[in-house]
Amino acid sequence: MDNQITEQLKLAKTACRSMQNINKETKEKALKLISKALLDHIDVILEENQKDIDMARDNGISEAMVDRLRLTQARIEAMARDILKVVALDDPIGSIVREIHRPNNLVIKQIRIPIGVIGIIYESRPNVTVDIASLCIKTNNVCVLKGGKEALHSNRILVKMINEAIAGILPEHCVTLLETTKRTDIDYVIKAHDYVDVVIPRGSAGLINYVVANATVPVIETGAGICHLYIDKLADLKMAVEIACNAKIQRPSVCNAIETILVHREIAPAFLPAMKEAFAGKVKFYVDETAAQYLSGERATAKNYATEYDDYICNVKVVDDVDEAIAHIYQYSTKHSEAIVSEDYELAEYFMNSLDSACVYHNASTRFTDGGEFGFGAEVGISTQKLHARGPLGLQEMTSTKYKIYGHGQIRK
Amino acid sequence: MDNQITEQLKLAKTACRSMQNINKETKEKALKLISKALLDHIDVILEENQKDIDMARDNGISEAMVDRLRLTQARIEAMARDILKVVALDDPIGSIVREIHRPNNLVIKQIRIPIGVIGIIYESRPNVTVDIASLCIKTNNVCVLKGGKEALHSNRILVKMINEAIAGILPEHCVTLLETTKRTDIDYVIKAHDYVDVVIPRGSAGLINYVVANATVPVIETGAGICHLYIDKLADLKMAVEIACNAKIQRPSVCNAIETILVHREIAPAFLPAMKEAFAGKVKFYVDETAAQYLSGERATAKNYATEYDDYICNVKVVDDVDEAIAHIYQYSTKHSEAIVSEDYELAEYFMNSLDSACVYHNASTRFTDGGEFGFGAEVGISTQKLHARGPLGLQEMTSTKYKIYGHGQIRK
Numbered sequence: 001m002d003n004q005i006t007e008q009l010k011l012a013k014t015a016c017r018s019m020q021n022i023n024k025e026t027k028e029k030a031l032k033l034i035s036k037a038l039l040d041h042i043d044v045i046l047e048e049n050q051k052d053i054d055m056a057r058d059n060g061i062s063e064a065m066v067d068r069l070r071l072t073q074a075r076i077e078a079m080a081r082d083i084l085k086v087v088a089l090d091d092p093i094g095s096i097v098r099e100i101h102r103p104n105n106l107v108i109k110q111i112r113i114p115i116g117v118i119g120i121i122y123e124s125r126p127n128v129t130v131d132i133a134s135l136c137i138k139t140n141n142v143c144v145l146k147g148g149k150e151a152l153h154s155n156r157i158l159v160k161m162i163n164e165a166i167a168g169i170l171p172e173h174c175v176t177l178l179e180t181t182k183r184t185d186i187d188y189v190i191k192a193h194d195y196v197d198v199v200i201p202r203g204s205a206g207l208i209n210y211v212v213a214n215a216t217v218p219v220i221e222t223g224a225g226i227c228h229l230y231i232d233k234l235a236d237l238k239m240a241v242e243i244a245c246n247a248k249i250q251r252p253s254v255c256n257a258i259e260t261i262l263v264h265r266e267i268a269p270a271f272l273p274a275m276k277e278a279f280a281g282k283v284k285f286y287v288d289e290t291a292a293q294y295l296s297g298e299r300a301t302a303k304n305y306a307t308e309y310d311d312y313i314c315n316v317k318v319v320d321d322v323d324e325a326i327a328h329i330y331q332y333s334t335k336h337s338e339a340i341v342s343e344d345y346e347l348a349e350y351f352m353n354s355l356d357s358a359c360v361y362h363n364a365s366t367r368f369t370d371g372g373e374f375g376f377g378a379e380v381g382i383s384t385q386k387l388h389a390r391g392p393l394g395l396q397e398m399t400s401t402k403y404k405i406y407g408h409g410q411i412r413k
Numbered sequence: 414m415d416n417q418i419t420e421q422l423k424l425a426k427t428a429c430r431s432m433q434n435i436n437k438e439t440k441e442k443a444l445k446l447i448s449k450a451l452l453d454h455i456d457v458i459l460e461e462n463q464k465d466i467d468m469a470r471d472n473g474i475s476e477a478m479v480d481r482l483r484l485t486q487a488r489i490e491a492m493a494r495d496i497l498k499v500v501a502l503d504d505p506i507g508s509i510v511r512e513i514h515r516p517n518n519l520v521i522k523q524i525r526i527p528i529g530v531i532g533i534i535y536e537s538r539p540n541v542t543v544d545i546a547s548l549c550i551k552t553n554n555v556c557v558l559k560g561g562k563e564a565l566h567s568n569r570i571l572v573k574m575i576n577e578a579i580a581g582i583l584p585e586h587c588v589t590l591l592e593t594t595k596r597t598d599i600d601y602v603i604k605a606h607d608y609v610d611v612v613i614p615r616g617s618a619g620l621i622n623y624v625v626a627n628a629t630v631p632v633i634e635t636g637a638g639i640c641h642l643y644i645d646k647l648a649d650l651k652m653a654v655e656i657a658c659n660a661k662i663q664r665p666s667v668c669n670a671i672e673t674i675l676v677h678r679e680i681a682p683a684f685l686p687a688m689k690e691a692f693a694g695k696v697k698f699y700v701d702e703t704a705a706q707y708l709s710g711e712r713a714t715a716k717n718y719a720t721e722y723d724d725y726i727c728n729v730k731v732v733d734d735v736d737e738a739i740a741h742i743y744q745y746s747t748k749h750s751e752a753i754v755s756e757d758y759e760l761a762e763y764f765m766n767s768l769d770s771a772c773v774y775h776n777a778s779t780r781f782t783d784g785g786e787f788g789f790g791a792e793v794g795i796s797t798q799k800l801h802a803r804g805p806l807g808l809q810e811m812t813s814t815k816y817k818i819y820g821h822g823q824i825r826k
C-alpha cells in the first residue's frame with residue numbers, strides 16, 4: 001500500500017509543473033467538459049452510487065448517513081451546474097496582490113499562484129469529489145482525493161468521468177483518487193512533506209483531530225461547528241424566533257447549525273415560550289435554571305455546551321448581558337459561526353468585534369456560512385483556524401503567492 | 414517545567430481578548446516607549462549581553478556565532494529606530510479585505526484581525542526579540558518568545574525593558590519570554606493547540622525540522638535557503654559578476670545568500686574567469702566538468718547541491734539552457750529565492766513564472782529577500798511554505814481575517 005500511495009503522490013507532484021502553466025481558456029474548456037460528462041453519464045453514476053448505498057444498508061448505516069451518500073438525477077444535475085458556476089467566477093491565478101516600488105527602484109510584485117498539490121481527506125458525500133476537483137482545476141492546483149470507503153464506487157466513477165473528460169487537455173494525474181481502506185493509510189498522505197503542499201481534512205471531528213495530531217504537511221483545519229445564537233434584550237421577537245428555527249432545525253446535521261442559544265434575561269419570558277412553540281416539539285432541550293421555567297429538559301452541563309450534536313438537540317442558557325454571552329462563546333465555541341439578534345446596532349457591533357470566530361452575524365442565520373451562500377460557487381470546506389484562510393474555502397483560499405522582483409543590477413549594500 | 418510553561422501560555426491566551434481591543438494610538442504609544450526604553454538603558458543591556466558573550470566564549474562557540482549574539486551601542490540604536498519604522502507603517506488591523514453584497518441583501522465584510530498568540534522559537538540574535546515583539550504589538554497579537562539559551566541574559570533584559578515600558582498601557586502577558594533549557598521543552602509550546610494559534614520556528618534547519626515534525630499547532634516554516642543564481646547567455650557580464658559577488662560573498666551566513674551558480678554554456682568562458690577574479694580567492698568551489706575548465710575545485714555531487722553552506726563555498730554548474738537551470742532549481746531549491754541575470758526580458762519572465770519559489774528576481778541580488786528591504790519595517794522570518802504567507806513575514810502576514818455578516822432577518826431556505 002505504501003508504494004502505491006506514495007507512487008500516486010509523486011505523480012501528482014510531477015503534474016504540478018505542467019498544471020501551473022495551463023491558461024484560463026484551457027481550464028474553462030476542461031471544466032465545461034466535466035460538467036457535460038456528468039450529465040451524459042447520469043445512469044452509470046447512479047448505478048455505481050447504488051452499490052455504495054446497498055453496502056451502507058448492509059452495514060446497518062443510519063438513513064441520515066445513507067442520505068448523505070445518495071446521488072439522484074437532480075443532485076447530479078446540480079453538481080454539473082455548480083461546475084459551470086465555478087467556470088463563471090473570476091480566475092485568481094496570476095493576479096497582482098500587491099505592487100511595491102522601493103527607493104532603490106526595485107519593483108516587487110506579489111502574484112497569486114496555485115498552492116501545488118492539495119490533499120483532501122473527506123467522508124461520505126460524493127458531490128465533494130466534484131466540487132473540490134473543479135475548484136482545484138480552476139486554480140491550477142493538483143488534487144489528491146481520499147474519499148471515504150463508504151463512497152468508493154461513487155467516487156471512483158466520478159473521478160473516472162473527470163479524467164476521461166480532461167484527457168489530453170489537462171496534465172495526467174492532476175486529479176487523483178486514492179483508494180485506501182484503513183485510516184492509518186492516510187498517514188502516507190499527511191506526512192508526505194515532499195509531495196503534498198497542504199492537507200484539508202473534511203468530515204467528523206475524529207478524522208480532523210487525527211489529521212491535525214499526526215500531519216507534518218501543513219493542514220487547514222475545517223468544520224467542527226459548535227455555533228451560538230445570542231438573543232439580545234432588544235431583539236425583534238419575530239425575527240429572533242425565525243432565526244432560531246432556521247439555525248437550529250432547518251438542517252441540524254450540518255456544521256453551521258447552532259448548538260446553543262443564549263438569551264438575555266429580560267427577553268427570556270417572551271422569547272422562550274415563542275421559540276418553544278415554533279420548535280413544535282421537534283427539539284430536545286438542555287437548559288439552565290432560568291430557562292427551565294419555560295422549557296422542559298435536563299439541566300445543561302459543561303459537557304453539553306462542548307458537544308456538537310448535529311441533531312435536534314439544543315442547549316438553552318439565560319444570561320445577564322452581552323458580556324456573559326461573549327464569555328460563554330469564548331469558552332465553548334469552535335470559532336465557526338455565531339450570531340446576535342438585536343435592534344441595538346452598537347451592541348451588535350461590540351458583539352461581532354469581541355468574538356474571534358470565523359463568521360459573526362448580526363440579524364441573520366448562521367446557516368449562511370457556506371461557499372455557495374458567500375458567492376464562492378462551491379467550497380473546499382470551512383476553515384476554523386486562524387492561519388491562511390478562515391470561513392468558507394473558495395477559489396482565492398486555494399492559492400498562494402510569490403514575489404517577482406524586477407531590477408536592473410541592484411545589489412545590497 | 415510543564416506547569417510553568419503551560420501556565421505562561423494560558424496567561425498569554427487570556428491576554429488575547431484585551432489585546433485585540435487595543436486601539437492604534439495606544440499601540441503606537443507603547444511602541445515609542447519601548448524604543449525610548451532601549452535607548453535609555455543601553456548600558457544595562459550591554460552588560461547583560463556581555464554575560465552571554467562570555468558564556469559563549471567559555472563554551473568555545475565560533476566567533477561568527479559570537480558576532481550574531483553581540484549587541485553594540487550602534488545595534489541597540491538600530492533596534493530602537495526599527496521600532497519607530499514599525500510605528501510609521503499602516504495599521505492593517507480592522508481594515509476591510511473584501512466586501513460582498515449578496516442577492517438576498519446580506520452584506521459580508523472580511524475584516525483583518527490579529528492571529529492571537531504567536532509562538533516564536535528562535536536562536537541567537539537578540540534583535541529578533543525586539544523585532545518580533547514590535548510587529549506583534551502593532552498587529553494586536555500576543556507573542557510568546559522562546560529564544561536560544563545562548564542569548565538568555567540578553568533576551569531577559571530586553572523583554573524586561575519591553576514589559577516595563579508597556580506596563581499599564583498594554584495587557585499584562587502580551588509579551589512573554591519562555592526561559593526553557595532543553596529542546597524538548599518546546600514540545601509544550603508546539604503542541605499547545607488550546608493556547609497557541611501559530612508557531613514560527615526561526616533558526617537552524619535542525620530546529621525548523623523538529624518543529625515541523627512535532628507540532629500540532631499550525632506552523633509557518635521559515636528560512637532554509639538553498640538559493641540559486643542563473644547567468645543567462647544574454648546576461649550583462651558586469652552586472653552578472655556584481656550580482657554573483659553580492660549574492661554569494663557580501664554576507665554568506667544568511668539564508669538569502671546563494672549556494673549554487675548556474676551558468677549558460679555560451680557565457681561560461683567569459684563569465685567564469687571574471688567571477689573568479691571578483692571572488693578574489695575567498696570562495697571554495699564545487700564544480701561540474703565544464704566549470705572545472707575555469708575554476709579549480711572538487712567535483713560537485715548531489716549532496717553539494719542539496720547543502721546550505723551559509724559560508725564562502727559555492728557550487729558552479731554549466732547548463733545548456735534555461736530549462737536545465739529551472740529543472741536543477743526544482744530539484745534542489747528550498748523555494749526561498751532565485752535570480753536570473755539576462756537582457757532577454759521574455760526569457761527572464763519565463764524563468765520567473767516557471768519557478769514556484771517565494772521570491773524570484775530578474776537582474777537583482779537574492780540578498781533583497783528581507784522584510785526591511787521589502788519595506789515591511791522588520792520581519793518575523795521568511796516563509797518558505799505555500800500556506801498563509803510566503804517570503805518575508807511583515808505586519809500583514811501576522812494577521813488573520815474574520816467575516817462580519819450584516820442582515821435584517823435573513824434565513825436560509
